[in-house]
Amino acid sequence: xVTTEGIKRSFLISLWFMFLTFPIMVIRVNTIENVIEWRWKxxxxxxxxxxxxxxxxxxxxxxxxxGRKKSESGDSIEVPPGQRIMExxxxxxxxxxxxxxxxxxxxxxxxxxxxxxxxxxxxYVMLGxxxxxxxxxxxxxxxxxxxxxxxxxxxxGLLNYHCGLGFWAVLPIGAGLAAIAGILLGFPVLRLRxxxxxxxxxxxxxIIRLILENYNEFSxxxxxxxxxxxxxxxxxxxxxxxxxxxxxxxxxxLTLFTVFVVNRLQNSRIGRAWIALREDEIACQAMGxxxxxxxxxxxxxxxxxxxxxxxxxxxxxxxxxxxxxxxxESAMILSIVVLGGMGSIMGVxxxxxxxxxxxxxxxxxxEYRMLMFGITLVLMMVFRPQGLIARVxxxxxxxETVRQDR
Amino acid sequence: xxxxxxxxxxxMDFGGLRALDRLDLDIIKGEIVALIGPNGAGKTTFFNCITxxxxxxxxxxxxxxxxxxxxRINGLKPNQVTEKGMxxxxxxxxLFPGMTVLENVMIGRHCRTAxxxxxxxxxxxxxxxxxKQVVEYSYTILKKIGLERYVNDLAGNLPYGAQRRxxxxxxxxxxxxxxxxxxxxxxxxxxxxxxxxxxxETIRDREGISILLIEHDMKLVMRLSxxxxxxxxxxRIARGTPDEIKNNPAVxxxxxxxxxxx
Ligand SMILES: Nc1ncnc2c1ncn2[C@@H]1O[C@H](COP(=O)(O)OP(=O)(O)OP(=O)(O)O)[C@@H](O)[C@H]1O
Ligand SMILES: [Mg+2]
Numbered sequence: 001x002v003t004t005e006g007i008k009r010s011f012l013i014s015l016w017f018m019f020l021t022f023p024i025m026v027i028r029v030n031t032i033e034n035v036i037e038w039r040w041k042x043x044x045x046x047x048x049x050x051x052x053x054x055x056x057x058x059x060x061x062x063x064x065x066x067g068r069k070k071s072e073s074g075d076s077i078e079v080p081p082g083q084r085i086m087e088x089x090x091x092x093x094x095x096x097x098x099x100x101x102x103x104x105x106x107x108x109x110x111x112x113x114x115x116x117x118x119x120x121x122x123x124y125v126m127l128g129x130x131x132x133x134x135x136x137x138x139x140x141x142x143x144x145x146x147x148x149x150x151x152x153x154x155x156x157g158l159l160n161y162h163c164g165l166g167f168w169a170v171l172p173i174g175a176g177l178a179a180i181a182g183i184l185l186g187f188p189v190l191r192l193r194x195x196x197x198x199x200x201x202x203x204x205x206x207i208i209r210l211i212l213e214n215y216n217e218f219s220x221x222x223x224x225x226x227x228x229x230x231x232x233x234x235x236x237x238x239x240x241x242x243x244x245x246x247x248x249x250x251x252x253x254l255t256l257f258t259v260f261v262v263n264r265l266q267n268s269r270i271g272r273a274w275i276a277l278r279e280d281e282i283a284c285q286a287m288g289x290x291x292x293x294x295x296x297x298x299x300x301x302x303x304x305x306x307x308x309x310x311x312x313x314x315x316x317x318x319x320x321x322x323x324x325x326x327x328x329e330s331a332m333i334l335s336i337v338v339l340g341g342m343g344s345i346m347g348v349x350x351x352x353x354x355x356x357x358x359x360x361x362x363x364x365x366x367e368y369r370m371l372m373f374g375i376t377l378v379l380m381m382v383f384r385p386q387g388l389i390a391r392v393x394x395x396x397x398x399x400e401t402v403r404q405d406r
Numbered sequence: 407x408x409x410x411x412x413x414x415x416x417x418m419d420f421g422g423l424r425a426l427d428r429l430d431l432d433i434i435k436g437e438i439v440a441l442i443g444p445n446g447a448g449k450t451t452f453f454n455c456i457t458x459x460x461x462x463x464x465x466x467x468x469x470x471x472x473x474x475x476x477x478r479i480n481g482l483k484p485n486q487v488t489e490k491g492m493x494x495x496x497x498x499x500x501l502f503p504g505m506t507v508l509e510n511v512m513i514g515r516h517c518r519t520a521x522x523x524x525x526x527x528x529x530x531x532x533x534x535x536x537x538k539q540v541v542e543y544s545y546t547i548l549k550k551i552g553l554e555r556y557v558n559d560l561a562g563n564l565p566y567g568a569q570r571r572x573x574x575x576x577x578x579x580x581x582x583x584x585x586x587x588x589x590x591x592x593x594x595x596x597x598x599x600x601x602x603x604x605x606x607e608t609i610r611d612r613e614g615i616s617i618l619l620i621e622h623d624m625k626l627v628m629r630l631s632x633x634x635x636x637x638x639x640x641x642r643i644a645r646g647t648p649d650e651i652k653n654n655p656a657v658x659x660x661x662x663x664x665x666x667x668x
Contacts, residue, residue, distance in 0.1 A: 265527065268521065268525070268526030269516060269522075272509055275504070276502050280500050283502065285484040286488060290485050393504075398545055398557065
């Protein structure tokens with residue numbers, strides 16, 4: 001495996017890396033003594049490290065290529081072990097029971113901090129599942145998803161401030177307003193797809209944020225809205241810790257509801273139309289599917305969940321301002337969908353948990369936290385572009401074909 | 407003799423290029439009609455115009471359905487044309503590769519079913535029944551086309567010939583009165599072509615679906631067609647039965663070039 005050719009390439013790569021990292025790894029300006037320190041040792045580490053890592057990298061790529069060739073030549077499609085476990089009743093029934101117990105006792109075993117993080121992660125699960133409808137199923141790359149999240153959050157903030165409406169009243173209203181916003185965005189972008197759609201939705205997201213930031217009379221500008229009440233329970237007074245646990249269970253319930261709905265949708269007439277739209281827009285229309293209607297329902301339904309997520313977010317943090325709804329947030333939710341597995345419910349859930357929880361638990365790494373995060377994403381996209389858990393299409397059984405069914 | 411499709415004076419311009427030039431064509435119920443012509447003659451463009459993918463520059467397209475008033479379908483959207491009963495296949499296969507074979511056909515049922523979001527979420531009696539009916543209908547079509555052993559495979563993984571036939575199956579699921587096939591035999595081996603030949607005839611005879619077919623395989627065209635329309639440079643240069651076309655000097659000239667003396 002170690003050929004002269006390989007050594008030469010690795011050598012060049014290590015040279016390149018030494019050159020690239022030279023300014024940050026080697027030079028340091030000592031401002032106190034006004035001298036420049038040359039840290040040649042760092043350069044050596046980078047050189048040697050990248051030399052060996054490049055071997056590992058090539059080996060992994062080679063393995064991946066070999067795997068793909070194998071699956072192309074043989075017609076048996078390999079089912080990854082993770083998926084096999086999920087399909088096997090013997091595994092998933094006990095697994096599900098254990099998971100439910102864990103979910104139920106979680107807030108009583110772990111600290112309020114942990115419960116809070118988990119609640120945040122669950123909000124992202126909902127957002128991810130909503131965006132999954134738009135991006136994963138219907139194939140419409142929406143980079144302004146956070147706009148609908150903001151619509152939901154501000155619906156709660158403003159309706160509560162002006163009309164004194166409570167959480168449970170605003171939850172459906174926020175979802176509905178977000179859905180309307182989704183349709184409003186949907187109309188102008190009906191003709192666009194791919195990159196163009198991405199850019200316009202990106203702009204839309206920024207527009208909403210800028211409005212919230214600058215329209216002081218309406219949204220209180222950058223200072224935002226404070227003192228948003230937490231969800232109530234028939235007017236019961238709750239201590240902060242009870243309220244945290246209560247919100248956690250609300251989110252568990254809503255997440256289950258989301259999974260239920262999305263799961264039913266994706267194997268329905270509408271869900272199939274979305275997927276067909278993603279696969280081939282022209283063929284989809286030629287087969288009698290109304291593109292306009294299909295796109296708009298995808299936008300509206302996706303936005304509905306963002307709206308609900310927004311209301312929950314406002315209720316959780318009790319304070320909102322435009323800074324929570326930047327493009328970074330959209331990018332995060334999109335990463336959840338892509339990393340988890342486009343069009344796969346399980347994938348999106350796992351993706352959200354990984355992407356939200358990982359940075360929290362990596363706090364120990366300090367400044368390297370985000371670097372690790374980035375590296376993880378890049379590695380994932382190289383070695384598992386279909387996401388953590390790839391989607392599987394539903395199979396149907398017919399008496400005559402039982403033999404052939406896997 | 408019941409006309410089902412009548413195209414009159416159809417023109418299509420792309421900028422300065424006239425891809426269709428005052429084209430006339432008609433199809434009678436139960437016919438297999440072939441549309442032939444050299445590469446770039448405008449055959450696919452003609453399909454795109456009558457199926458709503460392009461909006462023709464000029465001309466009239468009328469359909470006549472039994473028990474319904476004649477309708478002009480210029481400028482309708484592709485999905486509306488399909489709803490009215492004209493379904494097509496594509497020259498360069500356009501399946502939904504990430505969906506299973508059965509789901510591909512089920513998409514064809516979309517315009518004949520009605521379940522909405524609420525139906526999908528609550529799965530009421532009507533929705534469940536409709537869904538079941540869609541699955542069964544689609545499976546029946548797969549059996550007719552001879553693709554049932556691939557039911558749950560991803561469409562993108564099928565062999566080439568099977569993909570072409572799946573496109574036909576998908577179009578049939580929309581319950582068309584007219585099936586438009588754009589080079590269905592392209593890329594098929596002689597054995598597959600023979601099977602296709604039989605399949606097309608069966609579709610016409612058993613299902614009563616009329617067929618308009620673009621094809622370069624002359625053996626297939628001559629054997630199958632009741633009538634043939636020949637185009638060149640966007641114009642219709644001949645029409646008639648296979649025997650008439652075989653001996654038509656204009657056709658021979660178009661196919662073999664100027665130097666051949668007819
Ligand atoms: N969208 C378009 N824009 C511009 N020109 C087009 C377009 N579509 C087709 N054409 C032109 O119209 C002419 C007819 O093309 P068309 O694809 O209809 O030919 P065809 O008869 O189907 O040929 P083939 O047998 O190769 O499939 C060609 O000159 C082509 O370049
Ligand atoms: Mg063509």
